[in-house]
Amino acid sequence: MDGNIQTGRPKILEVNNLRTRFHIAEGIVHAVNGVSLYLRQGETIGLVGESGCGKSVTMMSIMGLIPIPPGEIASGEALFNGKDLLKLSESEIEDIRGKDIAMVFQDPMTAFNPVLTIGRQLSEPLRVHIGLNKDEIRKRSSELLSQVGIPEPGSRLADYPHQFSGGMRQRAMIAMALSCRPSILIADEPTTAIDVTIQAQIVELVQTIRSDMNMSVIWITHDLGVVAEIADRVMVMYAGLILEEALVDDLYEDPRHPYTQALLAALPRVDKRRSKRLLSIPGAPPNLLVPPSGCPFVPRCQFAFDRCHEEMPELTCVAVNHQAACWLDVTTGKPR
Amino acid sequence: MADIQPSNSAAEPPLVEVDQLKKHFPIRQGLIFEREIGSVKAVDGISFFIQRGETLGLVGESGCGKTTAGRTILGLYPLTGGKVTITGISVDHATKEEMRTFRRKAQMIFQDPYASLNPRWTVSAIIGEPLRVHQLLPNETARQERVHELMLRVGLSPRLINRFPHEFSGGQRQRIGVARALASNPEFIVCDEPISALDVSIQAQVVNLLEELQDEFNLTYLFIAHDLSMVRHICDRVAVMYLGIIVELAERNELYENPLHPYSQALLSAVPIPDPKRDRERRRIILSGEIPSPINPPKGCRFHPRCPVAIDQCKQLQPEWREISPRHWVACHLAA
Numbered sequence: 086m087d088g089n090i091q092t093g094r095p096k097i098l099e100v101n102n103l104r105t106r107f108h109i110a111e112g113i114v115h116a117v118n119g120v121s122l123y124l125r126q127g128e129t130i131g132l133v134g135e136s137g138c139g140k141s142v143t144m145m146s147i148m149g150l151i152p153i154p155p156g157e158i159a160s161g162e163a164l165f166n167g168k169d170l171l172k173l174s175e176s177e178i179e180d181i182r183g184k185d186i187a188m189v190f191q192d193p194m195t196a197f198n199p200v201l202t203i204g205r206q207l208s209e210p211l212r213v214h215i216g217l218n219k220d221e222i223r224k225r226s227s228e229l230l231s232q233v234g235i236p237e238p239g240s241r242l243a244d245y246p247h248q249f250s251g252g253m254r255q256r257a258m259i260a261m262a263l264s265c266r267p268s269i270l271i272a273d274e275p276t277t278a279i280d281v282t283i284q285a286q287i288v289e290l291v292q293t294i295r296s297d298m299n300m301s302v303i304w305i306t307h308d309l310g311v312v313a314e315i316a317d318r319v320m321v322m323y324a325g326l327i328l329e330e331a332l333v334d335d336l337y338e339d340p341r342h343p344y345t346q347a348l349l350a351a352l353p354r355v356d357k358r359r360s361k362r363l364l365s366i367p368g369a370p371p372n373l374l375v376p377p378s379g380c381p382f383v384p385r386c387q388f389a390f391d392r393c394h395e396e397m398p399e400l401t402c403v404a405v406n407h408q409a410a411c412w413l414d415v416t417t418g419k420p421r
Numbered sequence: 422m423a424d425i426q427p428s429n430s431a432a433e434p435p436l437v438e439v440d441q442l443k444k445h446f447p448i449r450q451g452l453i454f455e456r457e458i459g460s461v462k463a464v465d466g467i468s469f470f471i472q473r474g475e476t477l478g479l480v481g482e483s484g485c486g487k488t489t490a491g492r493t494i495l496g497l498y499p500l501t502g503g504k505v506t507i508t509g510i511s512v513d514h515a516t517k518e519e520m521r522t523f524r525r526k527a528q529m530i531f532q533d534p535y536a537s538l539n540p541r542w543t544v545s546a547i548i549g550e551p552l553r554v555h556q557l558l559p560n561e562t563a564r565q566e567r568v569h570e571l572m573l574r575v576g577l578s579p580r581l582i583n584r585f586p587h588e589f590s591g592g593q594r595q596r597i598g599v600a601r602a603l604a605s606n607p608e609f610i611v612c613d614e615p616i617s618a619l620d621v622s623i624q625a626q627v628v629n630l631l632e633e634l635q636d637e638f639n640l641t642y643l644f645i646a647h648d649l650s651m652v653r654h655i656c657d658r659v660a661v662m663y664l665g666i667i668v669e670l671a672e673r674n675e676l677y678e679n680p681l682h683p684y685s686q687a688l689l690s691a692v693p694i695p696d697p698k699r700d701r702e703r704r705r706i707i708l709s710g711e712i713p714s715p716i717n718p719p720k721g722c723r724f725h726p727r728c729p730v731a732i733d734q735c736k737q738l739q740p741e742w743r744e745i746s747p748r749h750w751v752a753c754h755l756a757a
Contacts, residue, residue, distance in 0.1 A: 135620035250711050251483075280482035280647065282708045285691035289707060307621060310650075310693030314700050333697045351625040353654035355692045356699065358674055362632065363654065365625035369590050385622075 097268060097301055098124040098147075098186075103161035103171075105139075105146045108154060115376045116142045118325035120161075121400075124269065129295060129302040131316030131333070133309060135370060139325035140305045144271050146171070148188065149178040165269075184214040187262035189255075191274035196258060197246040203230075203257050204242030210264045229260040233290060252283035259290065266298060273305045288315055309352060313337055318406075321345050324371050324381035327400060331407040341409040341416070344382050380412070388413050392420065435470035436508060436641045437477075437494070437609055442467050443502035444486075444493045448716070462715050463489040465665035466503065468742070473608070476635070476642040478656030478673070480649055482688075484712055485662040487645045491611045494643065495527055496520070508608055525555050528602040532614035534594035538586040544597055545582045548572065551605040571600040575630060592623035599630060609641045616651065628655055649692045653677050658748075661685045664723045665715055667742075671749040681745060681756040683731075684724045722754065730755060 105117040117139045124130055132140045145151050147163045147170055163170040165186070170178060182188075187210075190196040197206060207226040211217045217225060223242070230238030233256040246254060255275060262270055272291065276284040292315065295302055304315055312319055312333070319336045321329040321344065329342040340346045350364040368385045371377055379394040380386070386393065392412050400408040401421070414421045445460040463486045471477045479487045492498050494505050496512045505512040510523045528551075531537035538547055548568045551557070558564045569579040575596040586594055595615060602610055612631065616624040628651065634640060646652050652659055653673050660670040661684065669682040680686045687706040694700045710727050713719055719726050725735040732754070740752045 135622060252711055281649070281691040282482060282687060283711065284693075285705060285707050288693075308693065309621070309695040313695050313697040314693045337696055338698070348621055349695060351622055352695050353650045354694065354696075355650040355653055355677065355689065356694050356696075359654050362629050363625040365629055366622040367626075369592060369623065370620075 094125040094127055096123045097126050097165065099164045100143075100147060101162050101164075103143060103146060103163065104159040105142050105151060106157045106159050108157065112374045115373050116325055117146065118376065120322075120325070120327055122320055122327065122330075124301050124303060126268075126301055127295070127299050128318065129304060129316050131312035131319040132303060132305045132322060133307065133312050133319060134322035135307055137370060137373070138322040140322050141273055142325075143322075144188070144273060144303065144305060148182055148186065148271070149173070149175070150182075180214070183210045183262075183267075184265040185267055186269040186271065187265070187267040189258050189262050189270065189272045189275045191277050194246075194251070194254065194278070197254065199246055201245075202242065203244050203246060203249065206246075207242070207257070207261050207264060210261065214265045225264070226260075229264055230257065232263070232294070233257070233260045234286070235260075251279050252286065255279060255283075255287055256290070259287070259294075263294060263298070267300065269301045269303065270295070271303045271305070274307070275304075276311060277306070277308070284311070291315070309348060321348075324376070325373060326381065326397075326410065328382065328411070329409045330400065331404075335404065335407050339404070339407075341403045341407065342411050343386050343388050343413070343415060345409075346415065347385075347387075380410075388415070388418075390420065433473060436473040437471040437643070438506045439470070439494060439503070440468050440505075441503035442490065442493060442500065442505060444489050444498055445501045459716055462665050462718060464493060465715075465718070467660075467662070467665075467667045468503075469660055469667065469670060471609075471641055471643060473641055474635070474639050475658070476644050476656045478652040478659040479643060479645045479662060480647060480652050480659060480688075481662035482647060482712060484664075484715070486665045486715070487662050488613055490662070491529070491613050491643060491645050495529055495611055496523065497529075521555070525551070525557075525605040526607050527609045527611070528605065528607040529611045529613065530595075530598050530602050530615045533618055534591050534598055535586075535618070537598055538594060540586055543583050543585055544568075544572070544577075544589075547586070547597060548600045548604055551601065555605055557605060567604070568600075571603055574603070574634075575600045576626075590623075591619050592626060595619060595627050596630070599627070599634070603634065603638075606638075607640070609643070611643045611645065613645045614647070615644075617646065617648065624651070631655070649677075649689060661688065664712060664718050666723065666752065667750075668724065668753070669751045671751075675746075675749050679749075681749070681751045682724075682753045683728050683755075687729075722752075 101121050103117055103120045107114040107116055120143050134140045146158055158171055204226055208222045211222050211225055226242055227238040230241060235241055235253060235256055276287050306312055316333050319333050320327045323344055329345045340349060347366045351366060366385050371381050380397055383389045383393045398410045398412045400410045403409045412420055442464055443466055444464040445462050447457045448459045449455045450458045481487045493500055500513050508526050510519045515523055545568050548571055549564050552564045552567060558567060572579045577596050616627050644656055656673055658672050659676045660667045663684050669685045680689055687708045690706045708727050721737045722735040722740050725731040734754050740754045742750060742752045744750050745756055
């Protein structure tokens, strides 16, 4: 997957300065604090970060899935086909959700309704968005199941979700997402709950489908290994902000943000002999009820200096197609 | 046991010896006259030993029986067959007095730091419980002092001694679990997926802590995990489980650099590497299908229905457990 090939393609989704907050009893949780990103046609971007960094909330905000209240989209725009998704009415966004932009969720156990058959659930988008009749729906559903590699698709349509294994349920979920031939697939930790050998199957499946259907994919995960495998371009999130963005090879070869560097150094490698103890990042991610004034990584950053405490750096270009939000130039060790 | 011992040259006998361990869970039917209609063969004859101060990794996908193996070894489930001897005490033939000693010397760290701590107990009560149960210290003051000391050792501030589990983050809770396991001065600890529920930046902290404690107290670990990269980092030797049996066991670098069982090969090739260039160069073995049911495991080699290189013999004959090269054991007809 050479990221460079993709750079000339048109942008099909553009998010600018998105801020999402949640009003709870204890105060305001600043979940997403000014995220800007774009997605090109046929491209896969990886959104990486630890739990609570805002990666899922970012996508849910774009899809209109944030419950308001307690949620609030404080600012931003999300342009898709010339429309700002954040300004659409509930019924307008319902036309797009599941049809042009489809989602696959982490937990295939809970994302399906346990009392409806797989066939019934697969047929819903076909009925609602495309308006197929009963026979067409049956035919198309069984095609979809076979496309994602489920054997005997015709008879499996009558099964309930509990009769499917975890890996099969995730495949069925992908089948459902693909049913209306979406132009964007948002996959939110789709392989987190499943085993590595099944994960390899799912990653391969999504890659094949993406090129067959010329689809764009947003892959949300905490797993830096999977991202290396599937993404063309990667964004690293922390405390509701993107701290670094680069083409996949550059990010892993030459990370420019201390957080990305530390994350990569904290990972053991299956393909390398152990040399020493793992480098660990001290402390824990910040409490988003009390957003820090400067860079949120400061308390855990070994390079932090005065300016880092006072001011949050913007994402700045540090190399070709490579941006980092840090006051320090990590290549020279001097402030920029 | 004799058949897996010969290359064990150390003078000291192993701290943990497991010989042909079996754990089957019966499946019953009928209300009044319950009949046994079958059994789940969760662990179906596994053998290994662990030297004092050593870490043995037990890896495999969900449902392979690794957690059941760990729990049965500690006597949390009665054995169906085989023999387990730890610190000279035979788990299934121990007297009450021996069992008390055994429970003090062998401890467990659990996967889920949320579910494994009593939410109504303070940290002091949780960490102090083994001290009370085993009457290790004469009075409450001495116990409190020991809890203080343990908290400091695992990196928790003793100021938090009267807090409840919900007031801690995932990583801190796992530290509480480690402190509880350490309280009774154990010799052997079963770590059951101790880091799977934690974020990347916190995983390295906990793993480093476990290693420091091992050096300091000469602890012996059975490290159960599905994260093969972390296992390579932390374990001296690694056993790969599939459907209730161990298919391969070797020293870590030998296993990762020269896996002989087709299942180990596929499993290792499926682990994503956080290095996109290297990842692209790798040959990946994508297994078809999923793990069969442990109620009726396949005849012959249990892996043969998914094995890319299976021959006729594999369908009929269960492969022998052979030492292919010094300290490298494998159960496969084709390994040479």
